[in-house]
Amino acid sequence: MSLKGQVWRPSGATLFTLVSGVLSAGVVWLLGKHYGLSPAQMGLVWLGVQALLTAVMAGYRLYQQREPKSDDDRQAKTAREKVSTPAYITEMRDYLKHHYGLTWRSKVRFVVICGSPNQTDLAVPGLTEAGWLEANNVVAVWGGSLLPGADSARIAVLRKLKRCAVSAIVLVYDGELRQAMQGDLIVRQLNERYKKLGWRVPLYLWEVQKSAWSQEGRETQPVGCLLAPHTTPPELVETLKSLPDTLIEPGVQQGLGSHTHDFLLRLGWQLRNGMAERFHALAVSLLTGPYAVPLRGVMFSPAVYPKDGTDRQRWLPDNSWNAILNDLPSLRIQRAGMAWERTLYQAVLVALGLTCAGVLFSWNTNRQEITDAQQLAVTARDEHQNADKRLAALGELQREMARLQYRSQHGVPWYSRFGQSQNDDLLARLWPEYARSALPLLRDASAARLRDALTAWNALPADSDPRAKLSRDAYNWLKAWLMLNRPEKIDANFFTSTVMALWPRRDGVAPGVWQYEGPRQLAFLAQNLPSHPAWKIASDPQLVATTRSALLRLIGQRNAESALYQKMLVQVSRNYADMRLTDMTGDTDASRLFPTDDVVPGMFTRQAWDDAVQPAIDKVVSERRDEIDWVLSDNRHPVMQDISPEALKARLTERYFTDYASAWLDFLNSIRWQKAATLSDAIDQLTLMADVRQSPLVALMNTLNTQGRAGQQQEALTDSLVK
Known part of the structure; x- marks a missing residue:
């Protein structure tokens, strides 16, 4: 996470409210659909659930902040308050608020300087005495020593200033201490401080070079190297070996100006003669293993001399600090371990991302379904189209409606939900469109065929053999015709087989198309006729009575x-x-x-x-x-x-x-x-x-x-x- 332009970050209460709101909304929406709640009712239920969860959270926090009940509790609370808010932290907060305003947290970065008091003052003069120093948008805080038993609370208390309080840690030491330093010990101490901070902040090594000659008056500049993430120990050694090449020219110029200013040339000579290799052991401890630290750079400098004209808390950084100070805005800081806030934050972001993607995909899917269904309906009812195309479009529309019916009974696919499902609404809108096309093409045409067949059968002589042979067919025709008039009696299979047997070919339609589409479309019409009684045909009492009488007489004879x-x-x-x-x-x-x-x-x-x-x-x-x-x-x-x-x-x-x-x-x-x-x-x-x-x-x-x-x-x- 980049610290550039730090802004407000959600607190635990905010994250709890956000997550509980999203989860409760999802649960209420799913259960509301199951129990048939209206959107307004689901909204009221969600508000009630949120109010209950908020009250529970508020009650828990009040319980935690309740007054101590015993003298021991009061003393422990007073001790915690004294430890939790040291005087210099309050002083620092007031100072920064005065100089940078109420938004000082987004403008100021903190750098912790660790090391012994003597070594720390050689890098930042006066820091150990003042405790903290402020430069342009940077506050240097003394973090104490990294030796075992050192007080690490000086770093942990910085968390009271801002959420991600520390931007970098600078470990100050000299050449002699480097040779005696134990890398594993440094790593353990740093990880302890990371745990208390809650962040794995970048580490800079700052080595103070001693010299037999005074370096006062020398033109200073940053000397060292910045490392890329995941740098290996051999890469660090090679980087340090290449550093002397950049020190020769400025070192010669400074030596010509004053023979006592030998810092650059002496450092280059040391790096060339084994000092770079001696960093390898320390780098192995810092850069490898499960507890490796994010080493950002290695810097070198002679003792920094204090500058006159500064007040007690003011810091005028030496030029040798420019590389680190300029590098702060680009640093990426990681949380230490799997902090619940970060995990929850990422989970919420992923859930919101998936929800947004699901909503967009669902919207596109439902929009495409609506568009396709409308186009099929338009084609099916277009009387200027030939019968083949109208019948094919009606078949596609029927299959789409059958799919919508199935989804209405068994649930729509997950990718069509996310609050965008229009399945039932689309099906309700398609029924009138289907009726405009299917009733003339299927119902009316089938009824006309059946009526003509019954009329022709009634016209046969009463005692003729053709009439007797066709009596069973006439019974089926009458039954199919009455099914169109009495939808509650319809049998889809019987109706379809009877009509197709009477009507094997259709004018204007290819035989193969009608034999394929006809049974399916007639069956779909018959299956849905009972649920749409308005689709029934008008009765014909004379035709029915005549046919019934003739069939009953034949039954009596046969x-x-x-x-x-x-x-x-x-x-x-x-x-x-x-x-x-x-x-x-x-x-x-x-x-x-x-x-x-x-x-x-x-x-x-x-x-x-x-x-x-x-x-x-x-x-x-x-x-x-x-x-x-x-x-x-x-x-x-x-x-x-x-x-x-x-x-x-x-x-x-x-x-x-x-x-x-x-x-x-x-x-x-x-x-x-x-x-x-x-x-x-x-x-x-x-x-x-x-x-x-x-x-x-x-x-x-x-x-x-x-x-x-x-x-x-x-x-x-x-x-x-x-x-």
Whole structure:
């Protein structure tokens, strides 16, 4: 992050309000859609949630700032206040506010000078005594030593001045100390201060060169090198090795002016003779490893002499400071670690960026859908276009509407949301456009085809074979036509297949196009007709009544009662064996009393009635009821009584039981008593007949009782056969 033109940065409370507002708005919008809330209701809910969250945050902060309850708490609070706001910080704040105004935080940069008091005063005279010095928009603050046990609170307290308080740290040392410095120790101390600051600020190494001769009066200039980010130790060494080449010319000029001014030449000689290589060990500790520090530059200078005419807090930087001071505006400072504020800030920015991108993409997607749908609607209703193009455009419009219907039921894609979805509104606007095109092209044309077909069928002679052969088709045509008049009865598959079978080719449309588009468009119209009852066609009572009467007469002729009855008996007779006398008398010997060779047909037994005949009659009646459904009858004009399903069932049942009784009567009439040849045989016959357990007559009467109860609604056969 560049420090150039520093401006206000959001506080934790501001970030909390922003993030909670965005998140709560998203949650309220999603749940509001689910529960059907209006935009105004969702806005009120969002305001209520925000007010609640703000109250919770305010209550938490008040709780943290509550008055201490004990003397120990009061003493600890007083101690914290004394430590948290030292006198020199208050003095510095007042001084800067007086010189730079209320916006001094955006105008002033702070540079922390670390090192022993003696070494620090050689780089910035008077700094250790004053504590801080101010130059043009720069404040130099003494940060103490980096030795273990040194007070690092002098740096941490600067956070009370501004959010990113420090722009750079300058470590001042001399050549002897450099040789004794432990790089790992310096890195640990710097990272400790970074942690307290909350920022990883750039580091400058400032080496004070000692000389046996006084350098007072020498023309000063910045000497050293600035490093690029991610510089490696070998690159630092090579940079220092190249530095003497730039020092020769000004060093010779200064030496010619005064032989005591040997700083530049002596520094160049030292760098050429091993001093540059000796920086390698220190650079390895500073620039490599997980705790590497952002080393920005290495500077050299002799002892800086104080300048006269300055007040206590005023700093007149030596020319040797120009490189660092000019480099401050271009520095990029990183947060130390993963600070929650920075992470939250970046997360909010990413969320806002994604939201904005989603809104723009959603807007473009919905705009394109609306434009395409409008163009399809215009083409479909343009009567100057040929039928092929209109039908193709109507097909595209229908597919677009089917897609919108699916999304309306199952939800629009995520990329069409973001508050820009126009799915339902677009679908509502397209229905009238679809009706203008589809009703003339599909509904009216289909109704005309069906009406013409029914009229032609009614015109056929009543007893002609073509009329009889087309009766099933006429029924389907009438049913499809009535579906257009009664949308609640429509069956999309039946309607589509019936119309396409009647209308395989369409004038002005290529056969392939109509065979492909026709079924799809007719099915879509039929599926949506119930939800748009205004699309139904006008009724034609005369056509419907004429067709119904003709079809009912044909049904009565085609399904004559005798034919239905005989067909039913043939089907049943194949599955049931005839019943003989031996089957009726069980284990008894009936041949000694009343033998007979006649049988009762298997279809006239109680088992046949229960298992086959009664279900067969019900099936025939159901088929008649299906034929005479809402298509051929209505509540106002019931069908004729003689062909009604109920009358057919009654007649078939009555006819069956008439034949049932006749079959059993014929069988019983065929039974003849076996005459006894002798008195002994007659006595045996009477004995056998009188034995309840062995009597064939008792067994026969039991069988007749069982078989006679077939059909509970009928009179038992035993009542009519056995007197």
